[in-house]
Amino acid sequence: MALRREVRENSRVKKSLGLVLASLLLLTSCGAQSQTYAASKSEGVFFTVPKKWHHISNAALNKFEAKNAQGLAAQRQSLVTWQVAYSIAPKVKPSSIFDIDAPKKPVAFARVRNLSADEINAVSLNVLRDVIVPLSQWVSEPTADTPPFDIYDDYEVVEKGARGVRTIFTFTHNGVAQTIDQTAMVSPDRSKVYLFIIRCTNSCYKKNEKLMTEISNSFTVRGAR
Secondary structure (H helix, E strand, O other), X not given: OOOOOOEEEOOOXXXXXXXXXXXXXXXXXXXXXXXXXXXXXXXXXXXXXXXXXXXXXHHHHHHHHHHHOOHHHHHHHOOEEEEEEEEOOOOOOHHHHHOOOOOOOOEEEEEEEEOOHHHHHHOOHHHHHOOOOOHHHHHHOOOOOOOOEEEEEEXXXXXXXXXXXXXXXEEEEOOEEEEXXXXXXXXXXXXXXXXXXXXXXXXXXXXXXXXXXXXXXHOEEOOOO
């Protein structure tokens, strides 16, 4: 089975990040905002989630990951410049964000990190597809250990500050199937990777598909200043 590769230009209106943040401040002051704008002005990245979703900060995620990462994972964590997570679940913890087990309620996670010299030379669309699981290997070289999986959609994405691939797929882990809507992009100079993931169990995704798709669609990369 071959992955579909289509280039889709993002058709939504692209305002500058500065204007978006200015509008956010205005809406907040008027008490009219129904969404939270998660943004890194320095990295030129933002997305939106419902106001009532629960927030896990960059500091909390960094602290947990630094404490638990080892080897190559620790090296990559040291290159993270910004990350944040949100969930419907009120008691969501950093451990749930990095756990491969399927969350029962939607979890959204954004991350920006610098690439190492080796990664800069090796990054490709398949590398971007494989940031969570070795999806491209499951497609091209399935084995007896390959879990049940299905790809709903897979296409290239082009933003002002990055380009890469968005993949929506399901796979089963520990007997539980989950759906992942994943966008992974690199900067024009290939020095940074921008990642956005929203996921939950298959049954959860079916109930929340419209909202989860809207959140994923809102992920925008203008690029570091």
